[in-house]
Amino acid sequence: MGRVLTEVSRAAAHLLAASVLAFLIVRAMPGDPAVLLLLAQGQAADPATVAALHAQWGLDRDLPGQYAAWLGDFLVGDWRTSFRTGRPIFEEFRARLPTTLTVGLGAFALALLVVRPLAEAAAARPGGWPDRLLDAATLGAQAVPGFWIGCIAIWLFVVEFRALDLFAGGPLRFALPIAIVAFAVLGPLAQVYRAGLREAARSDYVRAALARGAPRARVVAQQGRRYAALGLLSTAAAEAGTVVGGTAVVETVFGLPGIGQFVVDSVAVRDFFVLQAFFMVAVAWMLLASLAARLARRFVAPGGF
Amino acid sequence: MSHHLPSGVRRSPTLLASVAALAVVAALWQPYAPDAVDLTLRNVGMSWAHPMGTDHLGRDVLSRILVGFARTLAAVAIVASVCVGIGMAVGILASSLHGFARAALLRTAEFASVVPSLVAAIAIVAMFGNGTLVVGLALAAGAWGPHALLAFGLAERTRGETYVRAAAALGASSAHVLFRHVLPAIVDTQLAYLGAKIGRVVIAYSALAFLGLGADASRPDWGAMLFEYRLSMFDQPTLMLWPGLAIVLLCVALREGIGWDKDARTRAAPH
Numbered sequence: 001m002g003r004v005l006t007e008v009s010r011a012a013a014h015l016l017a018a019s020v021l022a023f024l025i026v027r028a029m030p031g032d033p034a035v036l037l038l039l040a041q042g043q044a045a046d047p048a049t050v051a052a053l054h055a056q057w058g059l060d061r062d063l064p065g066q067y068a069a070w071l072g073d074f075l076v077g078d079w080r081t082s083f084r085t086g087r088p089i090f091e092e093f094r095a096r097l098p099t100t101l102t103v104g105l106g107a108f109a110l111a112l113l114v115v116r117p118l119a120e121a122a123a124a125r126p127g128g129w130p131d132r133l134l135d136a137a138t139l140g141a142q143a144v145p146g147f148w149i150g151c152i153a154i155w156l157f158v159v160e161f162r163a164l165d166l167f168a169g170g171p172l173r174f175a176l177p178i179a180i181v182a183f184a185v186l187g188p189l190a191q192v193y194r195a196g197l198r199e200a201a202r203s204d205y206v207r208a209a210l211a212r213g214a215p216r217a218r219v220v221a222q223q224g225r226r227y228a229a230l231g232l233l234s235t236a237a238a239e240a241g242t243v244v245g246g247t248a249v250v251e252t253v254f255g256l257p258g259i260g261q262f263v264v265d266s267v268a269v270r271d272f273f274v275l276q277a278f279f280m281v282a283v284a285w286m287l288l289a290s291l292a293a294r295l296a297r298r299f300v301a302p303g304g305f
Numbered sequence: 306m307s308h309h310l311p312s313g314v315r316r317s318p319t320l321l322a323s324v325a326a327l328a329v330v331a332a333l334w335q336p337y338a339p340d341a342v343d344l345t346l347r348n349v350g351m352s353w354a355h356p357m358g359t360d361h362l363g364r365d366v367l368s369r370i371l372v373g374f375a376r377t378l379a380a381v382a383i384v385a386s387v388c389v390g391i392g393m394a395v396g397i398l399a400s401s402l403h404g405f406a407r408a409a410l411l412r413t414a415e416f417a418s419v420v421p422s423l424v425a426a427i428a429i430v431a432m433f434g435n436g437t438l439v440v441g442l443a444l445a446a447g448a449w450g451p452h453a454l455l456a457f458g459l460a461e462r463t464r465g466e467t468y469v470r471a472a473a474a475l476g477a478s479s480a481h482v483l484f485r486h487v488l489p490a491i492v493d494t495q496l497a498y499l500g501a502k503i504g505r506v507v508i509a510y511s512a513l514a515f516l517g518l519g520a521d522a523s524r525p526d527w528g529a530m531l532f533e534y535r536l537s538m539f540d541q542p543t544l545m546l547w548p549g550l551a552i553v554l555l556c557v558a559l560r561e562g563i564g565w566d567k568d569a570r571t572r573a574a575p576h
Binding site: 013014018022029139141142144147152154158238240248253272 | 412415416418419420421422423424425427428429431432433447501502503504505508509511512515516517518528531535538539542545548549552553556557560
């Protein structure tokens with residue numbers, strides 16, 4: 001229980017650091033946010049309106065006071081208003097969250113589903129086709145941009161296969177985006193899992209179990225999977241960042257109305273409160289992933305390796 | 306005591322030098338002005354005059370690819386130098402400090418590892434405008450953390466090795482231990498780790514350009530070309546081919562040139 005508390009407080013500390021950074025980025029930006037907002041909305045930036053906005057956002061206080069005002073508002077769901085749409089950013093994000101989560105979690109689930117059979121087949125027979133396929137997937141994740149695959153997939157499925165269902169309203173429209181984001185994380189995850197299995201097969205405790213006469217396949221399956229899962233968990237937490245970036249890109253390519261697409265549209269008009277909120281959400285997602293991975297480690301290996 | 310590359314890592318300085326030389330040539334010379342519009346020459350296929358054809362505005366695609374190449378490599382070089390430079394400096398510094406200063410450096414590096422690099426880059430570039438330096442620094446801002454933690458782990462491990470402790474016991478100065486033993490052990494592993502992830506840096510830069518956040522939207526960039534050409538994809542699919550192929554080729558060339566070790570990080574883990 002004490003360990004869990006340590007992990008949670010570490011995540012909270014990181015989130016606090018992220019909030020300082022998100023706050024400072026907007027404060028360090030050239031130009032007065034209030035003036036920029038008024039100009040973006042096509043209004044005159046007269047001193048009275050600017051002063052009113054400053055008071056509303058707490059910008060008339062000293063720097064720590066400004067930060068406290070912003071953080072307090074952020075924590076209760078007041079994420080300011082989007083310049084571009086004129087609606088509260090919290091509402092904009094909440095409406096788009098299901099789309100983004102479907103792509104992000106769907107990609108993670110798909111990748112994890114494929115990782116185990118692929119890596120186990122690869123580890124069992126070095127040089128066999130699953131082994132080479134895994135190497136190819138790793139190179140692919142390092143060399144082939146998801147947005148390019150996305151564009152080519154659109155061309156292929158629209159022109160060649162006439163599979164327009166993939167782009168109509170139904171749940172099928174998530175198929176290609178999920179597959180593309182999953183492809184970006186599959187290689188790194190499968191590689192770590194395969195390396196874990198191979199390392200476990202060479203380890204002393206597997207040798208000891210074999211020497212005691214336990215059947216090889218069972219030992220490697222039981223001990224190896226547990227050991228390899230540990231590596232997989234920490235890599236999965238790191239790859240959560242790839243999923244965020246990848247999701248933003250595929251949402252743009254496929255025109256999916258998710259948070260990523262909303263942010264990309266906001267970038268063009270420098271809608272900085274949206275960027276600030278996105279930064280916080282992305283860091284929170286990373287921390288949740290890393291927290292989940294650390295807690296899962298305790299279930300996989302209660303004693304620790 | 307000499308150090309060697311982590312086992313199995315092959316590096317090709319020749320390939321790396323060729324890529325760099327080619328980028329310099331590409332920056333200085335293109336067969337046509339990359340932005341010269343010629344509406345009489347729209348969507349011309351491959352020919353001797355235009356090896357990659359022309360786009361929907363009659364611009365020479367090869368010339369645009371060449372300019373994009375130089376710009377991409379410049380940004381990637383900035384990201385790589387900042388990650389390795391800052392990473393090693395912070396990692397080694399943390400390893401030679403104690404108490405609060407060490408903890409503060411390590412927590413900062415951990416935090417930088419948590420921030421997704423593309424997200425940080427989108428925010429920073431959107432706020433502070435573009436330019437190759439800003440984009441390179443923005444991408445590095447969320448990417449240097451793992452390099453620092455890796456350097457720290459290696460520095461700790463090397464300082465604990467018997468031969469290094471022996472050198473220190475024999476009266477070697479800490480500077481001597483640092484430059485003679487710690488640094489060489491770290492540089493090779495840093496580069497192997499860089500090589501294993503350099504492709505993703507190229508892809509991240511292209512993704513920024515694709516999203517309209519490249520170094521300068523008025524100049525050709527591979528990602529920006531893909532964004533533009535996808536609209537004429539159904540008439541002229543080969544336009545989508547060249548920028549994508551260029552990205553893949555650069556990723557593979559840099560990866561093989563720098564040399565890579567997929568296990569660089571796990572192998573250097575301090576525990």
